[in-house]
Amino acid sequence: MQRIAMLGGGFIGRFYAESIHGQRSRDKVVAIYARREETAQKFATDYGCDFASTDMEEVIAHPDVDMVCIALPNNIHETAVNLCAKHKKSVVCTKPLGRTADEALRMMQTAEEAGIFAGYLEDLCYTPKFLKALDSVKNGALGRILWAKSRETHPGPHSDWFWDKEQAGGGCMLDLGCHCVEIARNFIGKDVKPVEVMCWAATQVKPIDAEDHAIALVKYENGAIGQFEVSWAFRGGMDLRDEVMGTEGTIWINNFLRTGFEMYSSGKGADYVAEKAESNTGWLFPVGDEVNDLGYNHMFTDMFKSQEEGREPAETFYDGYVVNAVLDAAYKSAETKQWEKVNLPVWRGQEGLKPESTLVEYDADHYLIKQEMTHDGRNKLILKEKASGKIIERDLA
Numbered sequence: 001m002q003r004i005a006m007l008g009g010g011f012i013g014r015f016y017a018e019s020i021h022g023q024r025s026r027d028k029v030v031a032i033y034a035r036r037e038e039t040a041q042k043f044a045t046d047y048g049c050d051f052a053s054t055d056m057e058e059v060i061a062h063p064d065v066d067m068v069c070i071a072l073p074n075n076i077h078e079t080a081v082n083l084c085a086k087h088k089k090s091v092v093c094t095k096p097l098g099r100t101a102d103e104a105l106r107m108m109q110t111a112e113e114a115g116i117f118a119g120y121l122e123d124l125c126y127t128p129k130f131l132k133a134l135d136s137v138k139n140g141a142l143g144r145i146l147w148a149k150s151r152e153t154h155p156g157p158h159s160d161w162f163w164d165k166e167q168a169g170g171g172c173m174l175d176l177g178c179h180c181v182e183i184a185r186n187f188i189g190k191d192v193k194p195v196e197v198m199c200w201a202a203t204q205v206k207p208i209d210a211e212d213h214a215i216a217l218v219k220y221e222n223g224a225i226g227q228f229e230v231s232w233a234f235r236g237g238m239d240l241r242d243e244v245m246g247t248e249g250t251i252w253i254n255n256f257l258r259t260g261f262e263m264y265s266s267g268k269g270a271d272y273v274a275e276k277a278e279s280n281t282g283w284l285f286p287v288g289d290e291v292n293d294l295g296y297n298h299m300f301t302d303m304f305k306s307q308e309e310g311r312e313p314a315e316t317f318y319d320g321y322v323v324n325a326v327l328d329a330a331y332k333s334a335e336t337k338q339w340e341k342v343n344l345p346v347w348r349g350q351e352g353l354k355p356e357s358t359l360v361e362y363d364a365d366h367y368l369i370k371q372e373m374t375h376d377g378r379n380k381l382i383l384k385e386k387a388s389g390k391i392i393e394r395d396l397a
């Protein structure tokens with residue numbers, strides 16, 4: 001059983017509490033810190049917390065607290081981690097870990113030096129569809145992964161601080177790109193080094209200093225390519241889609257907008273439909289169990305079990321730091337309009353990987369390019385002659 005202190009009584013703090021208390025859960029949010037007294041009190045009443053305060057350190061240090069869950073604006077994550085290290089409390093922190101890789105690296109090192117458990121709350125790497133897809137990728141069902149693409153676009157976040165570059169650390173690229181980068185890293189292999197990023201980012205719609213739309217390519221050392229598409233200007237709800245392409249297969253995941261649940265409502269008596277849904281009339285795309293379908297249940301189960309068993313969770317502060325490093329390079333590339341190197345002063349994966357050979361052996365004299373049955377019943381082979389390099393085709397009987 002975990003006794004948890006929630007730091008932040010806002011949007012994600014409440015989602016986390018719903019998930020942690022879930023169905024017949026043993027784990028309990030026992031304490032709440034919020035900036036405003038009324039937010040702390042309301043949260044404590046709604047979730048039955050024994051202790052509520054507007055003093056963050058008092059909540060972290062509370063003797064009944066085993067684990068601290070950081071659900072605060074991005075610019076306060078590091079302060080909270082420092083306090084958890086000071087009071088030797090296990091900590092789990094929402095995304096993005098830092099506003100920059102420097103900030104995230106300091107948080108990782110602080111937690112490691114204090115010897116505390118530290119987990120990175122990257123929920124979209126725990127959705128049921130993602131977990132199943134990752135299993136298939138790891139089992140080899142898709143062969144060698146060539147391209148992993150992830151998209152998160154919606155009409156923009158719900159609180160003022162997100163739109164302020166200083167507090168948030170960036171725009172939609174940091175806010176949403178952090179999910180996409182970690183999704184692609186998982187599919188390509190977390191031990192494969194992201195090496196360079198090329199990014200376009202712009203402020204197309206909102207009156208803000210940060211970007212509200214960005215697209216980027218992330219090169220990996222083994223030749224695979226990651227891609228992300230993010231926007232705070234997208235209309236029509238929250239679009240969460242992943243695509244993975246391998247030498248032996250393909251996966252397409254739609255996590256939110258088109259989950260197989262379609263509903264029509266005239267709007268009379270209409271209510272909440274799903275996160276960031278822009279409408280509650282007409283044809284709608286609700287989500288069966290948001291807390292589960294967005295990965296929160298599987299995420300907290302992994303975090304709590306890992307802490308209890310003394311092992312690392314699937315998503316760690318190290319992962320959060322690597323994600324921040326990729327995004328730092330993306331921001332730089334958006335300015336310079338060049339491929340920019342990913343700066344990873346700490347790297348714990350494989351080194352010196354090379355792109356794999358494209359040569360597939362067919363027989364002693366040929367490499368295989370393709371075999372295909374055509375509509376006229378021919379079984380065709382396309383081959384490359386080893387000696388001459390010439391490309392030929394041949395019909396199989």
Ligand SMILES: NC(=O)c1ccc[n+]([C@@H]2O[C@H](COP(=O)([O-])OP(=O)(O)OC[C@H]3O[C@@H](n4cnc5c(N)ncnc54)[C@H](O)[C@@H]3O)[C@@H](O)[C@H]2O)c1
Nearest residue numbers: 008009010011012013034035071072073074094095096159
């Ligand atoms: N899918 C996800 O994993 C997901 C989704 C949304 C938000 N988040 C992350 O969660 C964190 C909090 O986001 P949110 O959506 O809950 O924000 P929010 O504005 O809804 O809530 C933030 C809460 O932090 C507290 N707070 C303390 N000091 C504050 C300060 N100086 N300014 C503002 N609030 C302060 C308040 O209690 C407030 O309710 C962010 O890091 C965000 O990126 C993650």
